[in-house]
Amino acid sequence: MRFSRLLLIGGLGGLGTLGACDDPLTVVNENSPDVARSLATPAGIEGLLAASFREVHNGTYGSGDAVWPQTMVMAFESYGSVANFGMGLRGGLPRIAIDNNRGNATAVGNLRDFSQMQRQARNIANGIRALDGLIASGGTISGTPATGGNATDRRARAFGFLTLGIALGNVSLVYDSAAIITPQVASSDVPGLSGFAAVNAAALRMLDSSIAVATAAPAFTIPGADPTWLRGTQLNNADLVRVARSYKARFRAGVARTPTERGAVNWQAVIDDATAGIVNNLNVDISNANGWLQSFVNTAYQYGGWSQIPYFFIGMADTTGAYQQWLATPLLQRTPFAIVSGDRRLPRGTTRAEQVAVTGNTPQTAPSSPTQTQYFLARPVSFDTPGEAWANSYYDHYRFLYFRQGNQNGVWPTMTRAEMDLLAAEGFIRTNRIADAARLIDISRTRNGLPALSGVITTLDQPVPGSAAGCVPKVPAGPNFATATCGNILEALKYEKRLETAFTGYNQFWTDSRGWGDLAQGTPLQWPVPFNEMDSRFQPFYNSNTAAPRGTYGL
Numbered sequence: 001m002r003f004s005r006l007l008l009i010g011g012l013g014g015l016g017t018l019g020a021c022d023d024p025l026t027v028v029n030e031n032s033p034d035v036a037r038s039l040a041t042p043a044g045i046e047g048l049l050a051a052s053f054r055e056v057h058n059g060t061y062g063s064g065d066a067v068w069p070q071t072m073v074m075a076f077e078s079y080g081s082v083a084n085f086g087m088g089l090r091g092g093l094p095r096i097a098i099d100n101n102r103g104n105a106t107a108v109g110n111l112r113d114f115s116q117m118q119r120q121a122r123n124i125a126n127g128i129r130a131l132d133g134l135i136a137s138g139g140t141i142s143g144t145p146a147t148g149g150n151a152t153d154r155r156a157r158a159f160g161f162l163t164l165g166i167a168l169g170n171v172s173l174v175y176d177s178a179a180i181i182t183p184q185v186a187s188s189d190v191p192g193l194s195g196f197a198a199v200n201a202a203a204l205r206m207l208d209s210s211i212a213v214a215t216a217a218p219a220f221t222i223p224g225a226d227p228t229w230l231r232g233t234q235l236n237n238a239d240l241v242r243v244a245r246s247y248k249a250r251f252r253a254g255v256a257r258t259p260t261e262r263g264a265v266n267w268q269a270v271i272d273d274a275t276a277g278i279v280n281n282l283n284v285d286i287s288n289a290n291g292w293l294q295s296f297v298n299t300a301y302q303y304g305g306w307s308q309i310p311y312f313f314i315g316m317a318d319t320t321g322a323y324q325q326w327l328a329t330p331l332l333q334r335t336p337f338a339i340v341s342g343d344r345r346l347p348r349g350t351t352r353a354e355q356v357a358v359t360g361n362t363p364q365t366a367p368s369s370p371t372q373t374q375y376f377l378a379r380p381v382s383f384d385t386p387g388e389a390w391a392n393s394y395y396d397h398y399r400f401l402y403f404r405q406g407n408q409n410g411v412w413p414t415m416t417r418a419e420m421d422l423l424a425a426e427g428f429i430r431t432n433r434i435a436d437a438a439r440l441i442d443i444s445r446t447r448n449g450l451p452a453l454s455g456v457i458t459t460l461d462q463p464v465p466g467s468a469a470g471c472v473p474k475v476p477a478g479p480n481f482a483t484a485t486c487g488n489i490l491e492a493l494k495y496e497k498r499l500e501t502a503f504t505g506y507n508q509f510w511t512d513s514r515g516w517g518d519l520a521q522g523t524p525l526q527w528p529v530p531f532n533e534m535d536s537r538f539q540p541f542y543n544s545n546t547a548a549p550r551g552t553y554g555l
Contacts, residue, residue: 059116232285246277262515481554
């Protein structure tokens with residue numbers, strides 16, 4: 001047990017001080033990772049902070065055995081009939097609680113995100129502390145002091161606070177508690193666990209610090225061509241501020257565990273941050289050769305049981321009545337149907353055969369670029385891998401198939417502009433500014449062939465335009481949820497956000513669905529602190545006891 005605690009401190013603190021021993025037989029391995037040694041030089045400090053976004057990114061997306069694949073199936077973003085990565089366990093109905101006992105079936109995935117985000121937060125905080133110490137002693141990363149601050153120092157410091165905020169924000173979205181790690185926490189300290197709300201608030205403070213540093217002169221540029229910083233995306237001071245504000249909007253809204261908590265979010269702050277956020281997708285140029293990973297997106301496009309798309313949400317686009325018939329059928333007797341819709345993100349055609357025949361619409365043919373406008377494909381019959389009756393469909397996600405076909409290389413949006421538009425739109429709905437919300441929802445809605453809400457929808461309760469058969473989205477109607485009716489503007493927003501953020505961002509579907517109250521009954525609302533961490537702290541571990549009530553759509 002004591003050895004586990006030493007591992008925790010060493011991992012979080014970066015105290016790999018093999019050279020500290022006076023034993024003449026001790027040989028220092030210069031190739032072994034040693035954060036303390038790397039922070040002893042200006043170049044080492046900059047290198048750690050420059051690589052921090054990549055390390056946080058890889059900490060959340062670098063392995064399939066992590067939290068994201070589990071939340072995807074819990075929120076019906078995807079469905080996997082394979083047992084890998086906990087998808088079979090988490091995706092089944094009825095839902096089961098998270099087992100946090102030693103040796104549980106998802107122990108590796110449960111721990112990974114917590115461990116990675118806390119370790120990266122510690123390393124980044126140490127890097128900022130080291131940089132502050134360098135500056136206080138009259139030094140600079142570049143070796144060239146400047147009145148009012150050095151651009152190189154300011155770039156590294158602003159970037160470090162950004163990625164520290166992301167690491168803390170990510171862990172606050174998933175786990176019920178975590179350690180709050182900031183540059184003020186000494187590297188030898190092991191801070192106690194704080195509740196998710198406090199961790200989230202700390203994340204927002206770190207993002208505010210990034211904004212404050214980036215807002216001050218002098219100007220700097222974060223190179224997009226350099227594989228270390230943010231591969232594929234160049235940022236200047238103003239761009240970095242937009243990124244930080246976008247993460248603030250995501251974390252502020254996404255931390256809510258229940259509809260009550262989501263309703264209590266400071267929506268004006270969300271609106272302010274989202275509208276001042278990114279103006280284009282925040283893309284990462286994934287490249288194994290350069291150390292940028294995206295494991296599960298690549299894995300999901302193997303298809304064959306790894307991923308298919310249930311009808312619960314994409315079925316809302318159907319205009320034939322098949323979705324209503326599917327809802328009216330008992331859960332364990334449901335059968336697949338062809339979705340016919342005016343939504344261009346779904347394949348064209350009135351039958352499965354016609355949809356499969358669409359040019360380029362097979363698993364063997366990738367979209368030509370990241371700008372692909374069709375997000376889902378109808379798979380050939382020979383590729384079917386049945387799962388549970390309610391999960392079987394004809395459809396797979398398609399938008400990023402080029403990534404797998406490119407040998408795990410290509411541009412992937414870790415945050416989309418659509419996410420920001422729709423976060424702001426939700427804020428406008430919740431503050432009764434319907435026209436403003438409609439305008440933002442229409443950005444993606446009309447681009448994809450659906451009729452505009454603007455000038456038509458003026459109240460929260462009005463159904464979206466279209467006939468009873470032709471409207472999109474249709475939503476299951478109580479009390480039996482065996483029929484569907486045209487949704488209102490909030491449902492239109494939810495539909496757009498699901499389609500636009502599918503297979504992007506960090507646990508997007510799950511965090512939104514729990515705040516909207518859309519999860520199936522019994523779905524876990526958060527993870528407990530993994531037993532491994534509790535053991536290292538000499539504290540008793542515990543199991544999750546937070547579960548969603550019956551959801552908006554009757555599940």
